[in-house]
Amino acid sequence: MVVGGGLAGLSAALSCADGGADVLLLERKPRLGGATWSFRRNGLSFDNGQHVYMRCCTAYRRFLERIGSAGDAPLQERLAIPVVRPTGGDAPAVSWIRRNDLPAPLQLGSSLATYAHLGVADRLRLGRAVLAIRRLHLSDPALDTETFGSFLARHGQSPAAIERLWDLITLPTVNLRAAEASLALAAKVFQTGLLTEPDAADLGWARVPLSTLHAERAEQVLRSSGTTVHRSAKVSAVRYDDSSAGTGSGPSLVATGVVVDGETVEADAVVLAVPHDVAEELLPRGQRGARADVGSAADLGRSPIVDVHVVYDRTVLGYDVAAAVGSPVQYVFDTTASSGLDPADGQCVAVSISGADAEHGERPEVLVERYTRAIAQLFPAARDAKVVDAVVSREHAATFRGIPGTAVLRPRPATEVAGLFLAGAWTDTGWPATMEGAVRSGVAAAALALRTAGNERGGPRVPGGLERPEEVDA
Numbered sequence: 496m497v498v499g500g501g502l503a504g505l506s507a508a509l510s511c512a513d514g515g516a517d518v519l520l521l522e523r524k525p526r527l528g529g530a531t532w533s534f535r536r537n538g539l540s541f542d543n544g545q546h547v548y549m550r551c552c553t554a555y556r557r558f559l560e561r562i563g564s565a566g567d568a569p570l571q572e573r574l575a576i577p578v579v580r581p582t583g584g585d586a587p588a589v590s591w592i593r594r595n596d597l598p599a600p601l602q603l604g605s606s607l608a609t610y611a612h613l614g615v616a617d618r619l620r621l622g623r624a625v626l627a628i629r630r631l632h633l634s635d636p637a638l639d640t641e642t643f644g645s646f647l648a649r650h651g652q653s654p655a656a657i658e659r660l661w662d663l664i665t666l667p668t669v670n671l672r673a674a675e676a677s678l679a680l681a682a683k684v685f686q687t688g689l690l691t692e693p694d695a696a697d698l699g700w701a702r703v704p705l706s707t708l709h710a711e712r713a714e715q716v717l718r719s720s721g722t723t724v725h726r727s728a729k730v731s732a733v734r735y736d737d738s739s740a741g742t743g744s745g746p747s748l749v750a751t752g753v754v755v756d757g758e759t760v761e762a763d764a765v766v767l768a769v770p771h772d773v774a775e776e777l778l779p780r781g782q783r784g785a786r787a788d789v790g791s792a793a794d795l796g797r798s799p800i801v802d803v804h805v806v807y808d809r810t811v812l813g814y815d816v817a818a819a820v821g822s823p824v825q826y827v828f829d830t831t832a833s834s835g836l837d838p839a840d841g842q843c844v845a846v847s848i849s850g851a852d853a854e855h856g857e858r859p860e861v862l863v864e865r866y867t868r869a870i871a872q873l874f875p876a877a878r879d880a881k882v883v884d885a886v887v888s889r890e891h892a893a894t895f896r897g898i899p900g901t902a903v904l905r906p907r908p909a910t911e912v913a914g915l916f917l918a919g920a921w922t923d924t925g926w927p928a929t930m931e932g933a934v935r936s937g938v939a940a941a942a943l944a945l946r947t948a949g950n951e952r953g954g955p956r957v958p959g960g961l962e963r964p965e966e967v968d969a
């Protein structure tokens with residue numbers, strides 16, 4: 496049984512079904528997809544927030560392949576992002592971050608050496624921080640005691656370099672600025688995305704609505720593989736049995752099923768793929784999370800993301816995606832294809848704002864005014880364009896708050912309860928709260944659940960040793 500139909504739950508259910516189990520997926524909402532979803536407005540489709548992945552997100556890419564969606568979220572052939580800065584005139588300053596043919600970490604060397612938004616001295620000092628990040632050991636717990644910002648400052652990075660370069664990558668990946676982000680999470684992103692394989696940071700994103708890309712396709716594949724999917728099915732409790740519990744040092748509780756709509760539904764194994772605050776409520780008191788000694792997963796906090804979607808009567812943005820500095824805009828995407836708007840009728844753009852604590856409480860009209868003005872400063876074609884429609888989407892708990900001290904709060908998939916496993920982007924994946932982390936966690940929990948169910952019923956068997964989602968690739 497899998498509780499929660501976000502990416503972690505969908506991939507857990509798929510892995511269990513592929514492993515030969517009879518799977519029941521229970522999702523509280525009337526739709527699947529969790530934190531990735533779309534809504535309709537005036538005949539067009541808008542996503543709750545722009546979702547981007549990198550070529551190094553191997554588990555997420557396998558998930559897309561498995562559900563037949565890879566072709567609808569293509570990767571760039573090679574990383575190329577224009578970074579635009581308003582100049583006050585008709586010609587904003589544009590400097591490209593794109594990779595060349597050299598091996599990592601030199602693939603961005605030429606872009607960074609000529610990066611026009613930093614002075615020469617700042618550019619010369621970038622290499623020092625790159626080398627220092629490369630030397631970090633991701634398994635070192637000390638990395639989670641410091642912010643990425645203070646690490647960068649210690650390695651010669653000026654406030655301008657942090658704002659105009661480092662934050663461009665930290666914000667969309669850790670969902671916080673470097674000043675707040677844990678060095679552990681930022682180091683994971685930079686080492687995996689930029690310092691190992693040269694093509695690891697090539698970007699991909701959906702050209703169809705997220706609900707189609709994930710929820711609808713995954714549900715089709717799940718149903719055709721024999722999985723029972725119940726939407727609008729809120730799990731209110733997990734059922735535990737202590738009479739058949741293991742002896743000696745083994746678990747003292749066994750999960751036997753869950754309660755939905757007042758009814759108990761039994762299962763050989765349960766994967767809880769719900770947000771961290773819900774998981775904490777469903778775990779038995781005294782056994783909440785694997786690291787209850789240092790705090791609980793409920794302490795992981797939250798970080799918001801806000802998107803401002805604008806429909807123009809003409810093309811205003813000449814790029815698929817652009818980043819901005821010296822502007823309230825962080826990233827802006829051409830979402831015309833996924834919105835369903837005919838390009839002959841105009842252009843849809845989505846401004847994505849990560850770490851959006853300040854923007855989250857603002858009134859929609861204030862945000863629309865601020866961001867349409869900012870778009871006009873960055874992209875002169877927008878100055879004469881008419882805004883046909885605009886809508887703001889906000890997610891106050893888009894991700895957990897990846898500050899120092901959070902690593903120990905993220906539990907492994909195995910709990911102290913036999914037959915009960917945890918999945919979710921917030922669990923101990925080594926990744927920030929991302930689609931990649933969610934899928935990895937689901938696959939790892941499924942492997943453990945299959946082992947339990949297989950032992951119970953002599954059914955499916957999987958290899959042992961999967962302690963952490965990071966090991967799934969093996």
Ligand SMILES: Cc1cc2nc3c(=O)[nH]c(=O)nc-3n(C[C@H](O)[C@H](O)[C@H](O)COP(=O)(O)OP(=O)(O)OC[C@H]3O[C@@H](n4cnc5c(N)ncnc54)[C@H](O)[C@@H]3O)c2cc1C
Pocket residue numbers: 498499500501502503504521522523524527528529530531543544545546547548667728729730731768769770773800801890892893894918919920921928929930931933
């Ligand atoms: C606006 C936004 C932008 C983002 N951008 C990116 C990005 O660019 N790149 C990236 O990699 N990641 C991004 N993320 C993060 C990414 O979407 C999440 O990390 C990931 O989707 C989380 O998946 P999950 O399955 O762990 O959790 P969720 O998606 O939260 O799924 C949990 C599910 O459990 C269900 N549930 C809760 N309680 C119960 C219950 N009692 N019974 C049954 N079901 C229950 C919920 O309804 C939900 O469907 C973004 C997130 C947001 C919100």
